[in-house]
Amino acid sequence: MSTETPFVNLPAPAPVLGEGSVGQWSQFSGLYVREILRTFRNPLVLLVTVAQPFMWLAFFGSSFSGAPAGLVSSLFGTNSYIAFLLPGVLSTSMLTIGMFGAMSTIQDKRFGFMKRILLTPTSKATVFLAKALGSTTRGMVGIPIMITAALIFGVHFQGDPLMWAGWFSGLILLGFGFSCLFLAVTASSTDWQTPGVLSNFITMPLMFASGALLPLDNFPSWMQTIARYNPVSFSALLGRGIVVHGTANWTYLGELGIFAGAMALIGTLVASRYMRVE
Amino acid sequence: MPELAIEADGLTKVYGSLTAVDHVHLEVPAGSIFGLLGPNGAGKTTIIKLLTGLVDITDGSARVAGYDVRTHPMQVKQRIGWVAAEVILDDDFTAWENLWLQAKLHRLVGWKGRAEELLQYFNLSDRKQDKVATFSTGMRKKLEISLALLHQPSVIFMDEPTIGLDPSTRRMLWDLISGVNREFGVTVLLTSHYMEEADQLCGSISIIDHGRFVASGTPTELKSRVTADLVELETSQALTPETLRALPGVTDVRTQGSTWILRTTSSEALLPRLFASLQTDSIRRINVERPSLETVFLDLTGRRLDQVGTEVRDYRKFYATMRRARQ
Numbered sequence: 001m002s003t004e005t006p007f008v009n010l011p012a013p014a015p016v017l018g019e020g021s022v023g024q025w026s027q028f029s030g031l032y033v034r035e036i037l038r039t040f041r042n043p044l045v046l047l048v049t050v051a052q053p054f055m056w057l058a059f060f061g062s063s064f065s066g067a068p069a070g071l072v073s074s075l076f077g078t079n080s081y082i083a084f085l086l087p088g089v090l091s092t093s094m095l096t097i098g099m100f101g102a103m104s105t106i107q108d109k110r111f112g113f114m115k116r117i118l119l120t121p122t123s124k125a126t127v128f129l130a131k132a133l134g135s136t137t138r139g140m141v142g143i144p145i146m147i148t149a150a151l152i153f154g155v156h157f158q159g160d161p162l163m164w165a166g167w168f169s170g171l172i173l174l175g176f177g178f179s180c181l182f183l184a185v186t187a188s189s190t191d192w193q194t195p196g197v198l199s200n201f202i203t204m205p206l207m208f209a210s211g212a213l214l215p216l217d218n219f220p221s222w223m224q225t226i227a228r229y230n231p232v233s234f235s236a237l238l239g240r241g242i243v244v245h246g247t248a249n250w251t252y253l254g255e256l257g258i259f260a261g262a263m264a265l266i267g268t269l270v271a272s273r274y275m276r277v278e
Numbered sequence: 279m280p281e282l283a284i285e286a287d288g289l290t291k292v293y294g295s296l297t298a299v300d301h302v303h304l305e306v307p308a309g310s311i312f313g314l315l316g317p318n319g320a321g322k323t324t325i326i327k328l329l330t331g332l333v334d335i336t337d338g339s340a341r342v343a344g345y346d347v348r349t350h351p352m353q354v355k356q357r358i359g360w361v362a363a364e365v366i367l368d369d370d371f372t373a374w375e376n377l378w379l380q381a382k383l384h385r386l387v388g389w390k391g392r393a394e395e396l397l398q399y400f401n402l403s404d405r406k407q408d409k410v411a412t413f414s415t416g417m418r419k420k421l422e423i424s425l426a427l428l429h430q431p432s433v434i435f436m437d438e439p440t441i442g443l444d445p446s447t448r449r450m451l452w453d454l455i456s457g458v459n460r461e462f463g464v465t466v467l468l469t470s471h472y473m474e475e476a477d478q479l480c481g482s483i484s485i486i487d488h489g490r491f492v493a494s495g496t497p498t499e500l501k502s503r504v505t506a507d508l509v510e511l512e513t514s515q516a517l518t519p520e521t522l523r524a525l526p527g528v529t530d531v532r533t534q535g536s537t538w539i540l541r542t543t544s545s546e547a548l549l550p551r552l553f554a555s556l557q558t559d560s561i562r563r564i565n566v567e568r569p570s571l572e573t574v575f576l577d578l579t580g581r582r583l584d585q586v587g588t589e590v591r592d593y594r595k596f597y598a599t600m601r602r603a604r605q
Binding site for chain 2: 023025026029030034037038111112114115117118119120121122123130174182197277
């Protein structure tokens with residue numbers, strides 16, 4: 001910065017942390033905190049975040065409560081459909097959280113805020129990662145609420161703390177991967193409707209062609225093939241193994257890591273090149 | 279700081295088949311206020327986007343604050359501030375939080391003292407913990423200028439800084455802009471389609487139309503280009519350029535739609551002769567323009583500034599919509 005400029009009644013210029021694009025941490029943390037504050041200052045968002053898991057469990061989770069216990073345990077391998085369903089519902093909910101990051105980005109483009117950001121030494125990649133992590137964080141809030149709700153519904157869980165930490169990591173990777181995917185696909189879009197349409201489009205096939213809601217064993221072979229490569233399955237099956245049977249198949253976590261890493265890489269490249277300013 | 283805060287040569291931007299900015303040459307001395315004057319759609323905003331590295335340059339070169347925009351965009355961005363036409367702030371955040379985010383985006387440390395001083399300078403100190411959504415348009419503008427000054431830029435770009443403001447807020451802003459330039463030593467490049475504004479604020483001006491500079495100079499130099507009065511005339515009577523040119527004192531005749539533009543050495547001498555030669559009841563409109571920046575534009579382009587660009591945005595409505603959408 002120039003220091004020769006004369007000042008009247010003003011303190012010395014604030015020191016800058018460095019030159020050029022050397023570091024982006026300050027910009028990243030600022031944008032990330034902005035995402036979080038914007039989301040959680042809206043009381044409606046909080047209400048829906050809290051209410052939604054309860055509704056899922058109450059309506060969908062209870063759909064087998066009148067069924068004979070033998071039928072439930074022969075179908076799902078446990079006598080609690082809620083326990084079976086929980087990892088699947090949490091995985092499915094990660095599918096749509098990317099929508100919020102994409103919508104927030106489109107809003108910033110339309111209101112010109114993206115210009116305000118990109119007229120500072122902030123790279124498009126930084127904006128992309130802050131948005132992706134912001135929407136992932138937003139999605140994470142539902143997890144403890146959902147588990148609490150299941151406990152209230154009287155579900156007993158298996159697994160040790162390490163397994164649970166692994167399962168949560170898997171959910172975070174899944175959410176982050178889909179957030180990156182949404183942001184990459186909508187990088188050049190300024191239409192409010194795009195994220196919603198995209199969400200509807202991918203949710204249905206990925207939710208049903210996975211082990212999220214029903215056991216894979218009864219699927220036709222072509223759907224089993226899709227499910228085998230579907231990240232929603234990785235997360236649902238990892239979680240189900242842990243909470244229902246107390247066993248963790250860590251291969252799924254590795255696959256989720258690859259999914260998230262690939263999406264982050266592709267998304268960062270796409271956003272750096274194609275993210276529109278307005 | 280380099281002697282020239284902004285320099286551009288052959289600056290060109292092409293969008294598909296549209297040349298938005300056409301080989302513009304620009305030299306803005308450090309510490310000055312420079313005005314880009316022209317109608318909506320002339321390419322003013324695109325020039326700002328090119329100079330700030332927001333869009334890619336199609337051809338030509340640009341240096342801002344001593345750095346090449348193409349090769350060192352981040353260094354340029356560290357040294358520039360920007361004030362948008364439509365006031366872009368985070369409405370859900372307080373004034374202080376907006377400053378905080380700006381400091382984060384500029385990687386500033388120990389910025390709070392300067393932020394306090396800026397709020398004080400702009401009379402916003404007592405509202406710093408209030409959400410920006412509750413601010414008046416004038417206050418929002420002031421906060422936006424505070425954000426632009428937070429990192430002590432050497433150049434500030436102001437895109438139509440007073441558009442949509444009422445006359446008293448506009449005057450307040452003129453004082454602030456010249457104050458910012460004088461007291462903070464910042465070079466200001468502003469765009470405007472208000473002649474009066476450019477005349478009042480800018481040390482030098484370039485008039486732009488269809489992406490090209492049609493004239494450049496100080497306001498006085500530009501006004502001295504038009505020594506003649508311009509008489510605009512609209513009649514129901516069919517006229518030919520020859521009849522009008524034959525009138526004594528008329529040096530040039532042009533037509534713009536149904537309007538005739540007569541250049542004359544003295545409108546006082548011309549008007550009685552004009553009335554005498556026309557059927558008086560056929561005159562629909564007659565207007566005499568003394569030399570001003572407005573007549574410079576009229577003279578150079580044959581159009582008035584406010585005639586061009588019919589899509590003048592209703593910014594008040596725009597602000598209101600934006601606020602509602604954010605709530």
